[in-house]
Amino acid sequence: MLLLSLHRTLIPRTLSARAFSVSRCLRADEKSKSPRVKWFYATDIPIRKPAWFEYKKEKDPEKFIPFSENDSERLEKAFRKFNGKDNKNDSTQSRSVDVNEDRLFKVDLEKFELSPVFWDGPVFEVRRGTWFYKDGIPLSRKLAQEIEDGYQKKKHLLRGRDSEKDNWKLVREYKQKVQRFNDKSAVQNNEEAADDSDYEDIVDLGDGSLVLYCTDCDAVIFREDMKTKFNLEVLRNLGPTPASLLSVQKLQRGFTDDLTDTILDSLPSNPLPEVGEIFQKEVTKVLDPTSTKPEMLSDDTQNRQEKNEIESDYDHNLSQNDAEREVDHLILCVHGIGQVLGSKYESINFTHSVNVMRNTMRSVYESEEEYHTMAYGDKGSSERKRNNRIQVLPISWRHKIDFHPKKALEEVDDEGENRLPALSEINVDGVKPLRNLVGDVALDILLYYDQKYVDQIFKTVTEELNRVYSLYMEKNPNFKGKVHIMGHSLGSCIAFDILASQPEDLDKNNIDTSKHLKFDVENLFCVGSPVGMFKLLGRKNIVPRSAKHSDSVEDLVSPKCKRLYNIFHPCDPVGYRMEPLIKSRFAKFKPESVSFAVRGFDRHVKGLAKWSNDIQERIVQASSWLTGTKEAPPQAITASEANDENALGQILTSLISNKDTKKPEKDSKKQEKEKSKAPVKDLKPEDLELLLKANSRGRVDYCLPMGVFDISLVSAISAHVSYFEDQDTAGFIMKETLSVNEEAPKLKKVIYY
Structure with a gap:
C-alpha cells in the first residue's frame, strides 16, 4: 500500500529555512510584483x-x-x-x-x-528561473511563461490564503485523506467530479496537465484525470506542505537561496580519473589476450563526461572582482598526441587538461607566498593571495586534420566508393589491442612525417593561435602583457617549428595569418618534448634567434622566442634534451633540476634525508663501540642531494651500506679526496653567453623532480601524459612566467655527469 511520506528525514533547520523562503518570497513579491529571478x-x-x-x-x-x-x-x-x-x-x-x-x-x-x-x-x-520544481530545477522557458501568465490571471483569487500556516499540523490532520489521495490518484473511482466553480484557481496547460495556484509562491501540476472535488481540496490545502502527493509536481514561484543548497553540494570536485590512469589501463589491455575490440564512448557517456567537466573544472561562485581579474600573462597550450582517445575515454580531453593545469596553478599559487611576491612585488592588493595574473587557454587542432584511424578518407573512385580504407580496416588480427593503442596514440607522430598532413597541421595550429589571441584581445582590450606558448609532446614540435619559420622582421598589420603569428612569443615551454630527437634525425642544430646570422643555413633551426624551455620528467620515454643540439659538449651537463612546487613536500623530502643521516651516525657509533674501531662519520646528505632524482635511493643505500669493512688508510684518504671533488663547475663565459641567448635564465633543459616513492615502472608509463596534472610542472611554468623581468645571471654553475 502506498502510504503518506512525512519526510521525517528532513532536519528542522531545512524545514525552518523552507518556511522562511515562502515568507521571503511573499515580501519580495509585495515590493516588486515579480518573482525573484x-x-x-x-x-x-x-x-x-x-x-x-x-x-x-x-x-x-x-x-x-x-x-x-x-x-x-x-x-x-x-x-x-x-x-x-x-x-x-x-x-x-x-x-x-x-x-x-x-x-x-x-x-x-x-x-x-x-x-x-x-x-x-x-x-x-x-x-x-522564475518558477522552480521542489528540487531547485527551473522550469523551461515556455512552461514557466505559461504558468506565470496563468498566475497573473488568477492571483486575485489567492488573497487571504495563508502561506505560513503550520504545515506539519495540516499533514497530521489530513493523514487519512492523503492516504486516500495517493491510493486513488492512479485510478479515480466513484469520486464526485468537480464543477465549474472548482476551476477558478486552475489553469489548463493544454497537454493533459493542470496547474492549481495554492498561494502567491506555490502551485502544483497534476493530471487532468485527477480533477475531482476531493483531490482539489487536498491539493489546495497540502500543495505547499511537505506531504508527498503521488503524480503531483510541486512548484515554487521565485528563487530562494535554499533551493541551491543541494545543487551546489552535489557538484563533483574531480570526478574524472587522471590521464596517467587511462594509459595504464590501455597498456594493461595490451597484455590481455581477450581484449580485441576498442571501446567507444556512447553519447550518454560523453554527455556524462561533459557534465563532470563543466561542473568540476570551474569555480561557480566567483565575485565580480575574481571573475574580472587582471591578467599579465597569456599562455596558449598546444596539445600533442593521443587526442583521438577522447572517443574512448572521458579524461582524454585537452580542454579538461588545460582546465586542470589552470586550477593546479591557482592552488599552488595560493599555498606559497613566494609566488605572491613574484606576481605583485611589495605592492599590496586585495587579489594578491588569489590572482596569479596568468591565463591559460587550449589550442586544439587534431579534430581539424582529415585523418581518423576509424574512418576512411573522403576520396572516392570512379564507382563512387571509398578509394582508400580506414587504418582500422587494414589491421591484422594479431595483437589488436596493441595496434589499437598505436593507432590512437602514435598515429599523430606518423602524420607529422607526411608533407600533406604537416602542411595541414601548421596551417591549422597557426590559424588557431591567431584566432584565440585576437579574440582574447577583443575581449580584453586593456591587456598589455606577455604571450607564451606551451607545447606538449608533438604539440611542442609543432610550436617549435612554427616559431622557427617566423621571419625576423614582420609587419603585424599585414601578415598571412595561416603562416605568421600576430604576436611575439616571450617563453616557449616544450613539455615532454621529442624535439631533440627529431632535430638530431634531421641533422639540425638548434641556434638561439639572436645568435643566428643567416636565414639560408639549412642545418640550423632557431625558434623566434625570447626564452626557450625544455621540461621533462626523468621517467618520460618521449622527452629528449635540447642543449646538446646547441653545442654537443653541453651533453656533459646535467639538466637543471626543478624544485618541488609546494614547500611542504620539499621539506618532507629533506627531513627524510636528515633522518637517514641520524640513523647512519648512530649505526656507525654503535658498530665502532662494538668493534673498537674508529671510522669517520658518513658525509651528510645535503639539501641539493635530497632534491636529486634518486633521493630515496640515496637514503636506502646509505642505510644499508657496510660500514664495518675496514679499508686501508691510504685507499680511504684517496677516496675521500676524490669524493671532495664535487662535479659542480662554473659555466665557461662563452658557453654561458650562448645559453643566455637561448634563455636568459642560463639553461634550456629542466628536469622535474621524481617523487620519493615514484620509483615503479608505472611512472614510466604515465609520466608522458601527466604533465597537466602535475604540481611541479604547473609551479615551474608559473614561476618562470612571473619572473620574465629578472636580470640574467653573470655566473652559472652546472653539474657534470
Whole structure:
C-alpha cells in the first residue's frame, strides 16, 4: 500500500529555512510584483556539439546549476535591456554576455544558450528561473511563461490564503485523506467530479496537465484525470506542505537561496580519473589476450563526461572582482598526441587538461607566498593571495586534420566508393589491442612525417593561435602583457617549428595569418618534448634567434622566442634534451633540476634525508663501540642531494651500506679526496653567453623532480601524459612566467655527469 511520506528525514533547520523562503518570497513579491529571478544552465544534455562528435540530442536536460550571483544579476540586467521596448529591433545591441570563471563562456540571450568563448565545445541550454520544481530545477522557458501568465490571471483569487500556516499540523490532520489521495490518484473511482466553480484557481496547460495556484509562491501540476472535488481540496490545502502527493509536481514561484543548497553540494570536485590512469589501463589491455575490440564512448557517456567537466573544472561562485581579474600573462597550450582517445575515454580531453593545469596553478599559487611576491612585488592588493595574473587557454587542432584511424578518407573512385580504407580496416588480427593503442596514440607522430598532413597541421595550429589571441584581445582590450606558448609532446614540435619559420622582421598589420603569428612569443615551454630527437634525425642544430646570422643555413633551426624551455620528467620515454643540439659538449651537463612546487613536500623530502643521516651516525657509533674501531662519520646528505632524482635511493643505500669493512688508510684518504671533488663547475663565459641567448635564465633543459616513492615502472608509463596534472610542472611554468623581468645571471654553475 502506498502510504503518506512525512519526510521525517528532513532536519528542522531545512524545514525552518523552507518556511522562511515562502515568507521571503511573499515580501519580495509585495515590493516588486515579480518573482525573484535566478539564471541557470544545463550540464548533462547539450543542445549540440561540434560537428566531429556526430551528436544528435535525444532528450531534454535534467541537471541544472545556477550562475554566480554576480553573473545572474548581469544576465538579468542585460535581458531586460535587450527585451526593452527601445531595444527589441536594435541590431547593434549586444545579445551575448560573457560569464563564469574568467569569462570563459558566453550566454546568447536570444537563443538562451551557453557556449565556450575561446574553443569549440558543447552548447548547453540556459534557463531564466522564475518558477522552480521542489528540487531547485527551473522550469523551461515556455512552461514557466505559461504558468506565470496563468498566475497573473488568477492571483486575485489567492488573497487571504495563508502561506505560513503550520504545515506539519495540516499533514497530521489530513493523514487519512492523503492516504486516500495517493491510493486513488492512479485510478479515480466513484469520486464526485468537480464543477465549474472548482476551476477558478486552475489553469489548463493544454497537454493533459493542470496547474492549481495554492498561494502567491506555490502551485502544483497534476493530471487532468485527477480533477475531482476531493483531490482539489487536498491539493489546495497540502500543495505547499511537505506531504508527498503521488503524480503531483510541486512548484515554487521565485528563487530562494535554499533551493541551491543541494545543487551546489552535489557538484563533483574531480570526478574524472587522471590521464596517467587511462594509459595504464590501455597498456594493461595490451597484455590481455581477450581484449580485441576498442571501446567507444556512447553519447550518454560523453554527455556524462561533459557534465563532470563543466561542473568540476570551474569555480561557480566567483565575485565580480575574481571573475574580472587582471591578467599579465597569456599562455596558449598546444596539445600533442593521443587526442583521438577522447572517443574512448572521458579524461582524454585537452580542454579538461588545460582546465586542470589552470586550477593546479591557482592552488599552488595560493599555498606559497613566494609566488605572491613574484606576481605583485611589495605592492599590496586585495587579489594578491588569489590572482596569479596568468591565463591559460587550449589550442586544439587534431579534430581539424582529415585523418581518423576509424574512418576512411573522403576520396572516392570512379564507382563512387571509398578509394582508400580506414587504418582500422587494414589491421591484422594479431595483437589488436596493441595496434589499437598505436593507432590512437602514435598515429599523430606518423602524420607529422607526411608533407600533406604537416602542411595541414601548421596551417591549422597557426590559424588557431591567431584566432584565440585576437579574440582574447577583443575581449580584453586593456591587456598589455606577455604571450607564451606551451607545447606538449608533438604539440611542442609543432610550436617549435612554427616559431622557427617566423621571419625576423614582420609587419603585424599585414601578415598571412595561416603562416605568421600576430604576436611575439616571450617563453616557449616544450613539455615532454621529442624535439631533440627529431632535430638530431634531421641533422639540425638548434641556434638561439639572436645568435643566428643567416636565414639560408639549412642545418640550423632557431625558434623566434625570447626564452626557450625544455621540461621533462626523468621517467618520460618521449622527452629528449635540447642543449646538446646547441653545442654537443653541453651533453656533459646535467639538466637543471626543478624544485618541488609546494614547500611542504620539499621539506618532507629533506627531513627524510636528515633522518637517514641520524640513523647512519648512530649505526656507525654503535658498530665502532662494538668493534673498537674508529671510522669517520658518513658525509651528510645535503639539501641539493635530497632534491636529486634518486633521493630515496640515496637514503636506502646509505642505510644499508657496510660500514664495518675496514679499508686501508691510504685507499680511504684517496677516496675521500676524490669524493671532495664535487662535479659542480662554473659555466665557461662563452658557453654561458650562448645559453643566455637561448634563455636568459642560463639553461634550456629542466628536469622535474621524481617523487620519493615514484620509483615503479608505472611512472614510466604515465609520466608522458601527466604533465597537466602535475604540481611541479604547473609551479615551474608559473614561476618562470612571473619572473620574465629578472636580470640574467653573470655566473652559472652546472653539474657534470
